Amino acid sequence: MQLALFIIFGALAVAGALNLLLQRHPINSALSLVVVMMSLAVLYWSLGAEFLAAAQVIVYSGAIMVLFVFVIMLLNAGKEEKTSGSRAAYIAGFPGAAAIFCLLSFVFLSEQKALGVANLGGHLNSGLNNIEELSRVLFTKLLLPFEVTSVLILVAILGAVVLARKEDQ
Amino acid sequence: MAAQVPTAYYLVLAAILFSIGVGSFFIKRNLITVFMSIELMLNAVNLSFVTFAHQWHEVKARSSSSS
Numbered sequence: 001m002q003l004a005l006f007i008i009f010g011a012l013a014v015a016g017a018l019n020l021l022l023q024r025h026p027i028n029s030a031l032s033l034v035v036v037m038m039s040l041a042v043l044y045w046s047l048g049a050e051f052l053a054a055a056q057v058i059v060y061s062g063a064i065m066v067l068f069v070f071v072i073m074l075l076n077a078g079k080e081e082k083t084s085g086s087r088a089a090y091i092a093g094f095p096g097a098a099a100i101f102c103l104l105s106f107v108f109l110s111e112q113k114a115l116g117v118a119n120l121g122g123h124l125n126s127g128l129n130n131i132e133e134l135s136r137v138l139f140t141k142l143l144l145p146f147e148v149t150s151v152l153i154l155v156a157i158l159g160a161v162v163l164a165r166k167e168d169q
Numbered sequence: 170m171a172a173q174v175p176t177a178y179y180l181v182l183a184a185i186l187f188s189i190g191v192g193s194f195f196i197k198r199n200l201i202t203v204f205m206s207i208e209l210m211l212n213a214v215n216l217s218f219v220t221f222a223h224q225w226h227e228v229k230a231r232s233s234s235s236s
Contacts, residue, residue, distance in 0.1 A: 006174045010182045017189040017209060026201050033205050036186070040212055043179070047223040064208065072201055093195025101188035108180040115176040118223055 002119065005046050009039040030068045037061045047118060051130045179220040186213035 016035035023029045037060045045053035108115070138146055190210035197203050 002174050006178065006182075010178075013182065014185055014189070017186050017193075020202075020205065020209065021189055021193040021196070026199055026205075029202050029205055033209065036209065037212060040216055043182075043216060044219050047179070047219050049219050049222070052219060060208075060212070068201065068205060075201070089195040094192055097188040097191040097195070100191060101184050104184035104187070105181045108177045108184065112175055112177040115180070116224060117173040118176050118179060118220070119173055 002046055005042065009042045009046075012036075012039040013043070026072045027069065030065060030072060033068075034061050034065050037065070049130065051134060176220055176224050180217055183213045183217040183220070186210075186216070 013036050016032045016039065019032035020029045020036070023032065037056060041053040041056040041061070044050075044056060187210050190206045190213060193206040193209070194203060197206060
């Protein structure tokens with residue numbers, strides 16, 4: 001069950017990400033990113049994080065991607081022209097990405113014994129409520145990072161307001 | 170019990186998605202698609218957070234995942 005879910009939705013996520021890489025029109029990239037995020041939500045759910053899966057569907061696929069689509073439509077972004085591409089991207093970008101992937105997967109696969117196996121639902125099968133546990137941690141141990149994050153979001157809102165303000169003559 | 174998935178496979182999937190995000194960050198010409206590839210990288214790291222949270226039976230890591 002878990003292996004089937006992992007294979008199907010992992011392949012779907014990788015296919016969506018490759019489609020994002022290969023498509024030329026931004027709206028196609030946005031829609032393939034939606035596919036990636038939905039399949040990642042299923043993977044979160046299979047790891048026992050059902051609250052995060054719901055939040056992924058609502059926040060990422062619902063809000064952020066709609067924002068991206070609105071921006072694409074408002075800016076009227078067309079097909080990106082086929083340039084020869086900066087040489088630095090092709091010289092440094094692809095080998096860099098391949099090196100990151102090789103390094104990470106080598107470390108993960110060599111530590112495979114220590115990492116163990118994942119079972120469907122995880123420790124939350126034992127009747128513990130996901131939301132209750134999450135909120136308990138978030139409002140006791142992690143209260144300071146939580147509040148600092150809210151200040152960070154406030155700073156981002158202020159920055160957006162300042163940048164979007166019209167200079168009055 | 171059916172076949173279980175090693176935790177490392179989830180992490181390798183996260184690494185694949187992260188590398189695709191890095192690659193498309195470098196070759197994309199459009200600002201919006203560059204932002205989208207950054208989102209892809211953030212989601213890949215998020216998947217690794219959830220995987221480690223599942224492994225360590227700890228909910229703390231999961232609460233740090235954000236956009």
